[in-house]
Amino acid sequence: MTRTLTPTQASRVYDRLAPIMNLSAVVEDKATNELLAHLDLARTESVFEFGCGTGHFARQLMRQAPLARYQGLDVSPRMVALARKALKPWQERAALWVSEGGAPTAQPDASCDRFVSNYVLDLLPEAMIVQVLDEAHRMLRPGGLLALSSLTEGHTPASRALIRGWSWLHGRQPALVAGCRPI
Numbered sequence: 736m737t738r739t740l741t742p743t744q745a746s747r748v749y750d751r752l753a754p755i756m757n758l759s760a761v762v763e764d765k766a767t768n769e770l771l772a773h774l775d776l777a778r779t780e781s782v783f784e785f786g787c788g789t790g791h792f793a794r795q796l797m798r799q800a801p802l803a804r805y806q807g808l809d810v811s812p813r814m815v816a817l818a819r820k821a822l823k824p825w826q827e828r829a830a831l832w833v834s835e836g837g838a839p840t841a842q843p844d845a846s847c848d849r850f851v852s853n854y855v856l857d858l859l860p861e862a863m864i865v866q867v868l869d870e871a872h873r874m875l876r877p878g879g880l881l882a883l884s885s886l887t888e889g890h891t892p893a894s895r896a897l898i899r900g901w902s903w904l905h906g907r908q909p910a911l912v913a914g915c916r917p918i
């Protein structure tokens with residue numbers, strides 16, 4: 736069984752990391768920019784983000800989705816506060832809240848065109864990943880898109896070696912790698 740952080744532990748870790756989380760864009764932006772390129776946001780009406788973090792990705796979404804309402808949640812109160820600041824120019828169309836760490840079961844059926852989650856599923860236990868994906872499919876309107884990015888096993892010898900070390904650390908103390916593991 737893979738060790739993961741509890742929602743309370745994840746909240747504590749990400750509250751501490753919140754001030755420097757945008758530095759992760761150096762390694763995450765390639766994948767998130769690829770997602771943005773395929774989301775067809777110009778005609779999107781509603782975006783739901785599971786794990787909004789600092790709002791870095793949400794800000795990019797809103798710039799490309801001039802008509803969309805945005806809803807985002809995160810387990811970290813500090814992350815949500817930073818996301819609110821990042822989304823201030825779109826505050827009439829953006830709603831953010833702190834999650835208790837579970838799948839978004841309170842959202843209505845067929846309530847969004849796009850369900851996105853970046854570098855969050857790799858924090859969750861496998862059963863929770865399945866729940867989040869089930870909820871995403873329930874929440875998506877017909878023709879909607881599910882857009883995900885996560886830490887993987889790597890694709891070059893150097894990245895695979897780095898991830899082996901990362902996985903070793905995760906296996907001993909998940910908080911040392913912010914709970915992230917390759918999936």
